[in-house]
Amino acid sequence: xxxxxxxxxxxxxxxxxxxxxxxxxxxxxxxxxxxxxxxxxxxxxxxxxxxxxxxxxxxxxxxxxxxxxxxxxxxxxxxxxxxxxxxxxxxxxxxxxxxxxxxxxxxxxxxxxxxxxxxxxxxxxxxxxx
Numbered sequence: 001x002x003x004x005x006x007x008x009x010x011x012x013x014x015x016x017x018x019x020x021x022x023x024x025x026x027x028x029x030x031x032x033x034x035x036x037x038x039x040x041x042x043x044x045x046x047x048x049x050x051x052x053x054x055x056x057x058x059x060x061x062x063x064x065x066x067x068x069x070x071x072x073x074x075x076x077x078x079x080x081x082x083x084x085x086x087x088x089x090x091x092x093x094x095x096x097x098x099x100x101x102x103x104x105x106x107x108x109x110x111x112x113x114x115x116x117x118x119x120x121x122x123x124x125x126x127x128x129x130x
Contacts, residue, residue, distance in 0.1 A: 001051060001052075001054070001055035001058070001069065001116070002052060002055050002056075004051065004116075005048045005049075005051040005052040005055060006048075006052075008044055008047065009044075009045060009048035009052070012040075012041045012042075012045045013045065015037060015040075015044075016037070016038060016042065016045070036087065040087075043079060044079065047072055047075060050072045051073075051076070053065075053068070054066075054068040054072060058129070061128065061129050063129050065129075066120050066125065066126075066129050069116065069120055070116075070117055070121065073113040073114075073116050073120075076113050077110055077113050077114070080105075080110060081106050081110070083106070084102040084105070084106035
């Protein structure tokens with residue numbers, strides 16, 4: 001869980017820095033993306049830090065950490081699919097070729113969180129963390 005949280009945190013921090021430092025406007029779409037970038041990156045940072053805290057306390061067998069990890073995983077699934085469904089299609093320069101890429105990335109990023117939810121809701125984990 002720490003590795004997953006670290007990857008998410010690093011990618012969002014880099015995205016936030018790049019979106020704030022590069023002020024080159026190639027087209028209208030890039031300026032719209034840059035307008036949403038701070039919010040999207042900040043949401044990703046908050047989710048990854050929450051997942052890191054949950055992972056640390058889950059190692060100490062805290063039930064609230066298990067609940068937090070499940071909640072953050074569900075929120076992260078909504079976050080990833082929200083970007084794929086609501087932000088990606090508004091690219092006026094995309095004629096459909098990037099939409100598939102966004103859905104595939106959402107699917108790939110969903111797998112670890114779905115596995116984490118399945119693991120944390122299993123009877124064995126629930127009984128050992130209680």
